[in-house]
Amino acid sequence: SGLIFHGPSGPLVAPLGSSVVLPCYVDELLSMEDLEVEWRRAGSETLVHLYQDGESRPESQQQDYHDRAHFFTDQIQHGNFSLRLDNLTAEDEGKYTCKVHSQNDSGETVVQIKHARLLVSGSNVSISASVGEDVTLNCSVDSHITPEHIEEVSWKKTDEDEDILVLLYQNNQTLSDSSHERYRDRVEFFTAEIPKGNFSLRLKSVRTEDKGVYMCKVFSGGLSANATVELERLGFSVSHIMVLILCILASGSALLLCFIIYCRTPIKGKCVTKIIFK
Template identity: 50%
Template sequence: MVKLLVSDVAWVVFLTFTLTASEGFQLQGPSGPLVAQLGGSVLLPCAAESPLPLEELEVEWRRADSGALLHLFQEGEERPESQDHVYAGRAHFFTEEVARGNYSIMLHNVTMQDAGNYTCKVFTNVESSNIIVEVYLERLWVSGGGVVFAHAADEVVLNCSVDSHIPADKLEEVTWRRKDKTLVLLYQDGEVVSESSDPKYQGRVQFYSEDISKGDLSLRLKDIRTEDKGEYICTAHSGDLSANTTVVLKALGFSNVHISILVLCTITLLYTLGYTILAWLLLRKKENSPTACLIHFSRFLCPDILLGICFILWGFAEGSLGEASACATLNFVRVLLLMKTAPYLDQLPGIFHKLKTLGAPAVYTMVTIVVLSVHYRSKQNLLEALSTMDLYAT
């Protein structure tokens, strides 16, 4: 009886030792998620602490979600015929390394669908073990976009941010452009290149965040003009990767300057209509009276001055200073020309008679100054003109 009891205890100890020893071998995988490049190759690591006998070894690599078979190693060799058609010819074992306990595979021509979890499962006749390998695609995503509303002369922020495994400070280039390709703002090689912006945006745009490395690529646009409304595209570049988002700016209402311009234009219209009727009535009674001539004279003088002021205000409000100054000058020049050719000029005080001799030089001088200042408002145009003059001089 005692011998039987000792025998049973020995048998239990033996079974316990055997089961403990065969709890399963350990597989080693990557320490974290793997990052793969679209179109490139990625190594999916899987290895045993010690080699396992090839004659009883079976290695399966499968998608964790769908169970699709990437590759199979069985009976001492690869089984490419068993691969799912999605991975056929793209997944390979390192055959010579399998005998050393290396069960990793290389996945080539990575696609967007290859992102996800993979299971490496290793079997022997008596035991098995598995690990999960997670694969991310190296991506460059830009978020933001949407519709933004703003009033003229306001300041607005157009949102854009980068979401990527690539650090934002590694971005090679960030551009903000209008839909018509007009360059609004450029960030290149770690610096903001403000001078490359289109002239109508220079001094009015900047990145919302001074530290782009935090991933905030938003654009701050100041002194909004009605012409600023439209689509703005934020694009980020890193190597062969690029991504973009679109923000639509819709301007609403007018600023105080715009309202002032509207009021002046209305006053000009009413003034012109009222004085036209009054001048017609007076000239009808006594055509050459000094009073009638002064009224007729003020009828074209005041509206042109008011419209000239309107053009100047519009230039400040909309930034088209060259065009506004040219239009304002033409209005003032028109006053000089009309006074010079007025048939009733002799009826006015003597100071106006000098317009017959000074009118033409004044007109030519004003037009010349304005045209030259508009055309040569940029240093580049002036340099080109000077170089052309040098060519003719030689």
């Protein structure tokens, strides 16, 4: 077993319906005479594809792989025995063995396929905030999906008769103009965090009508997933309460002053204002 194979360092992750290349290659040139390459499902006799007598042998494939598994035929002479598998199905997930036999050497390597599962997470608890404050609604996408493969992220308020679009990310850019007028200029993504899969939303100057359920929905590679966050208990901040108290006190003082002025104004007689302090 003198052949040294090169392949992926970990499982190949791909969405259903896509194509994936299963790497299998060596650095040295092998004699094409009596060269045989076979790809099988690991631990079984299922033949995915076979190269023998200088050509591919699709007639030997298991029926499930007809017209879906292909060699890079012109690269085999250079030591590249990789296999392209098209139109991935759920049944394709698993390990595959690439076995190579030549006149002088033989060897094998194993490649694993995993389906891309779009995972989106939000907050496990309801978020509370005070009117006028800023609040963050959490939304994170599984880290193995890179931003360039994320087609769309939308934030919507979903607890009313119809969904209200809060903010939209599409084609690698934030479309702020698409926001409903209620949220325009009050919402934004944390731009520096997007490459990490963080699509959390900052909602500024919270209003009482902002209370409700928000959904973060992500589309990638034909898959979609979502997470919800509830914004509740919208109270007033300490500063708002202090302003309200001052307004009440000021209103009371103004009424008292008006009463005093009114009573000290003579109308057909005398008006005596008597204030008793205890």
